[in-house]
Amino acid sequence: LKVGDRVMALTGWGSFAEQVAVSGQNVLPIPAEMDFTTAAAFSMTYGTSMHALKQRANLQPGETLLVLGASGGVGLAAVEIGKAMGAWVIAAASTNEKLEIARKAGADELINYSEASLRERLKELTDGQGVDVIYDPVGGKLFEETFRSIAWNGRMLVVGFAAGGEIPALPANLPLLKGAALIGVFWGAFAQRQPQDNAANFKQLFAWYAEGKLKPLVSQTFALEQAAEAIDTLGQRKAVGKLVVKVR
Ligand SMILES: NC(=O)c1ccc[n+]([C@@H]2O[C@H](COP(=O)([O-])OP(=O)(O)OC[C@H]3O[C@@H](n4cnc5c(N)ncnc54)[C@H](OP(=O)(O)O)[C@@H]3O)[C@@H](O)[C@H]2O)c1
DSSP states (O other), X not given: OOTTOOEEEOOSSOOSSSOOOOOGGGEEEOOTTOOHHHHHHHXXXXXXXXXXXXXXXXXXXXXXXXXXXXXXXXXXXXXXXXHHTTOEEEEEESSHHHHHHHHHTTOSEEEETTTXXXXXXXXXXXXXXXXXXXXXXXXXXXXXXXXXXXXXXEEEEEOOOTXXXXXXXXOTHHHHHHTOEEEXXXXXXXXXXXXXXXXXXXXXXXXXXXXXXXXXXXXXXXXXXXHHHHHHHHHTTOOOSEEEEEOO
16 A cells, blocks of 8 residues: 555544544555445445355355345345355345345345245245345344245354344254354454455455446435434435445
């Protein structure tokens, strides 16, 4: 890195600011064809979903991938990366408008979990076989219901708990019966502990971006003074894709 480079950084906390100090390990050059707003929305979402699907789930071409919260930040990135890795992607979300966004990102099948029974629809869509990989950034009551729809040798990725409330628990007989795995995902720790693997992930992500396979959606931008409004929009479950706060 040198002075004047265009860079993106993982700051953890404290980036609603005009200046921020960050460890060099957490800074990446922005590809020439990517603008700053897209770069601001890129690293957390695509970094997390790539690590989840590659290192944690070992997703294979032709496998079925179910993404919950599929129009949200990490969910929409998981839909695109799943398609780029050759999976058959089922997107699930709470409204038809949100599902339309997942469809535009490449999802093969859509399930509105406010209207339909997730278990019944998954049974129909997979001919009773269940889903190979489940990507769950939502948690809540969908967690156990979804795990019950997992395939033999399936992997369920614990990514986040956007639904709030109690952290879900799982009866231990369920993974036993399916020969399935419950797998934790913690991208920030992975990036610190395995920086070379993280850098290789970003090399692949930037290549897919240059090929047009990834199209990060920034649905709204906010001025720095409106940062609290941006956070409220997320909390009210109104956001799709990413929201970006612009410092200038
Ligand atoms: N493990 C990691 O390394 C890692 C990295 C990044 C983020 N995360 C976590 O992943 C989760 C999602 O992050 P994100 O940036 O994708 O958030 P987001 O853009 O707000 O998306 C979250 C999705 O969750 C669903 N949801 C269900 N109930 C909700 C509620 N009460 N409030 C808000 N959303 C609700 C929404 O979809 P529907 O309306 O369609 O249900 C929403 O699209 C967060 O918990 C975050 O902390 C984890």
